[in-house]
Amino acid sequence: SLIGRLMFDLPEEMGLIAVAVRQTQGKGRGGNVWLSPMGCALSTLHISIPLHSNLGQRIPFIQHLVSLAVVEAVRSLPGYEDIELRVKWPNDIYYSDLMKIGGVLVNSTLIEATFHILIGFGFNVSNSNPTICINDLIAKFNREEGTELEALSADCLIARTVTVLERLIETFQEKGPNGVLPQYYKYWVHSGKQVRLGGPRAPLAWIVGIDDFGFLQVHQEGRGVESVHPDGNSFDMLRNLIVPK
Secondary structure (H helix, E strand, O other): OHHHHHOOOOOOOOOEEEEEOOEEEEEOHHHOEEEEOOOEEEEEEEEEEEOOOOOOOOOOHHHHHHHHHHHHHHHOOOOOOOOOEEEEOOOEEEEOOOEEEEEEEEEEEEEOOEEEEEEEEEEEOOOOOOOOOHHHHHHHHHHHHOOOOOOOOHHHHHHHHHHHHHHHHHHHHHHOHHHOHHHHHHHEOOOOOEEEEOOOOOOEEEEEEEOOOOOEEEEEOOOEEEEEOOOOEEEEOOOOEEEEO
16 A cells, blocks of 8 residues: 555654545455445554554554544544443444444554554445444434534544544553553443353353453353454354454
8 A cells, every 4th residue: 555655664653644535445354355435434544653662562452552543533523422432342333232433453563673564444434335324323412412513524523532542542652551451441332241262152251341461351160351353253242252263
């Protein structure tokens, strides 16, 4: 991609972001295709993270910070606090625990002592198809609560997401995971949920949280707490399974 080629030619202190109105070759995790109709907020952001920093030592956390930033971009607006936008581990944005509204993809390249991170994120703002969008949730909230919250624009939400992400990264660099996890847990869909490890007949485990490196922690009766790696597992909310790929 153009931004991928440009990122090494710019001064380190200069930020770089690409915003697309439409996207024809979107990528998802594990080689999945990401479809991007009109009405999506689509963006690729370049950031630099020192290897010897809190976040540089825990790069998998970046996808969680971006997912949280998207949710916060909406829910930190006065009046929009109760819009049911949530994060799903490891890299999705959801309407409640029902339907995917967006996703995040992170690529990192280590050069000397600096991680160059390309963050791609996309979320449905004003397109009701193929699933549901943020403005649908706002309209639903207005109907149910008698409020008159305005619809939001993709440009506004991309700008707010980047601003919130900068603040989250600063907090993480200063305080580590504990600086951001309370907010992450406030918005995640997994509180009190059970999953099966390994298949339909596998034993049940409770989701506990995420560990210091951003991997999911589950508690299995008699086995204690284990971490589950996101790249080696697919996590299917619909069937509540964590299954090895």
